[in-house]
Amino acid sequence: MAAWLLAWGAFAASAAAGAGAGPAFAAAVVVGAAVAATAQGRWRRLLAGAGFPLSALALGALPGMPGWAWLAAAVPLALAYPMKAWRDAPFFPTPADALQGLDGVVALPPGARVLDAGCGLGHGLAALHRLWPAARCEGVEWSAPLAWLAARRCRFARVRRGDMWAGSWAGVDLLYVFQRPESMDRVAARADAEMAPGSWLVSLEFPIAGREALARVGVPGGRPVWVYRVGQSGNSSSNLRPRRR
């Protein structure tokens, strides 16, 4: 809010001082960016810095800007982010430390197959690889540019562009999802139908409604990580001990 308000203030002050729309806009972008630079985290900085230019352009602060410029800006967005991907979950990366402690609950043998369904830019894959460097990591992502970038960021993994619902999950030892609450019933049904009993289903943030998790891990104050074993609907406390498959 500070970045946006100060940027708008700078824009109004520059315009009142007689600056043209272009210089006033540039001055305000600089002020907004300077405040945004003090925010913590890349996404916060981006949101804080982009607020003024986007709102100003939408309100017509630069009268010379042609209408088709919005269309041109929308094309890369639509390519990076096809509508189908929105139906399951928009892109949001797994925070680097989000899966901390998961390897204390889930024991995977070397060479185990780990699949991130909807792998985005590969942040989830990287977090999984940190826990199990000897696992065979795979990712599937609907957005072609995101899948391409994930494959380059995660050389250790096999990343393909595709629909996470289309391929088989048979033979996957650990399925990782960071999707949305509405997708979780479908994820659980597919996992139960295709994955071997005793394999692992891990969901960041969203639990499976009506199914008791084997464990909940995650960093304090962060997103919960829900751990399920395929083929087990309820859990006794003895299930909480790490087990090797």
Ligand SMILES: C[S@@+](CC[C@H](N)C(=O)[O-])C[C@H]1O[C@@H](n2cnc3c(N)ncnc32)[C@H](O)[C@@H]1O
């Ligand atoms: C919340 S992000 C999670 C990204 C990654 N798993 C991570 O944790 O860092 C959800 C991702 O799922 C992708 N997605 C949504 N629906 C999909 C589908 N049907 N098939 C493949 N990917 C999908 C989105 O494009 C988005 O990148």
